[in-house]
Amino acid sequence: MFIAANWKMNLKKSDIKDFLYFLKKNDFSNKIKLCIFPQSIYLSYLIDLLENTSVLVGGQNCYYELSGPFTGEISPECLKDIGCNYVILGHSERRTHFKESSTHVKMCAETALKTSLTPIICVGESYEDRMNNEELNFIENQIYHSIPNIEENFYIAYEPIWSIGTGSIPTNNQIFKMHDHIKKIAFSILKKDIKVLYGGSVSPNNIDEILKVSNVDGVLIGGASLKIKDFLAIYGSVAKHVNNN
Ligand code: 13P
Numbered sequence: 001m002f003i004a005a006n007w008k009m010n011l012k013k014s015d016i017k018d019f020l021y022f023l024k025k026n027d028f029s030n031k032i033k034l035c036i037f038p039q040s041i042y043l044s045y046l047i048d049l050l051e052n053t054s055v056l057v058g059g060q061n062c063y064y065e066l067s068g069p070f071t072g073e074i075s076p077e078c079l080k081d082i083g084c085n086y087v088i089l090g091h092s093e094r095r096t097h098f099k100e101s102s103t104h105v106k107m108c109a110e111t112a113l114k115t116s117l118t119p120i121i122c123v124g125e126s127y128e129d130r131m132n133n134e135e136l137n138f139i140e141n142q143i144y145h146s147i148p149n150i151e152e153n154f155y156i157a158y159e160p161i162w163s164i165g166t167g168s169i170p171t172n173n174q175i176f177k178m179h180d181h182i183k184k185i186a187f188s189i190l191k192k193d194i195k196v197l198y199g200g201s202v203s204p205n206n207i208d209e210i211l212k213v214s215n216v217d218g219v220l221i222g223g224a225s226l227k228i229k230d231f232l233a234i235y236g237s238v239a240k241h242v243n244n245n
Helices: 013-023 040-049 076-082 092-097 102-114 127-131 135-146 172-190 228-244
Strands: 002-006 033-037 056-059 086-089 118-123 155-158 195-199 218-221
Touching: 002 086, 002 195, 002 228, 013 040, 013 228, 033 086, 040 056, 040 076, 056 076, 076 102, 086 102, 102 118, 102 135, 118 135, 127 135, 135 172, 155 172, 172 195, 218 228
Parallel strands: 002 033, 002 218, 033 056, 056 086, 086 118, 118 155, 155 195, 195 218
Antiparallel strands: none
């Protein structure tokens, strides 16, 4: 089971220090992979604080070139160089606010894989697509254009846009159906099984319900990963789940 904490553009140095003080007291399970995605300027700071723990660190984004005249961009090679293991790509906030296309996401993912970073490629439909019963087609199209053709390891995160930061989440049936759809499409392209994370308003209140969905391989948490109490409550639920299964 994978727990990914996307801090987005939140938490200053002192907040991170406080968060880590409590996180380090947590009883970590070797059945759970935990990765935190801070703002890029604090990556090294977080990596240093997490030395000698099993907690991993990743970037929230990267570019599709390794180096060169691309002011403001982040090289996947440099993420790897400072000790990152994962990189989130194609988050709906990047697609919406920074106009990142699926083709762009795919190019970034292919370059990230070359540097041995593991991409977490985000997909998710809008409320309108869901209301028009277009969600399966939309996601299929997004996956075809976003995932690398190379047979490497990466994750897909299913994050319905209408669920991000809203408190409303899909039903377990809807999550199951979409994860099944995503796994089948990925298999048809790659001829291998892929792991799918669920993201969107994951909280201590709904995590137990989400974990009942058999094809959820982990969660990508936004808001609830910023508050140590909520985050540890979610971690505790996942730990209980993996121990019972
Ligand atoms: P929330 O958990 O705040 O809904 O954010 C989800 C998300 O976008 C994680 O990448």
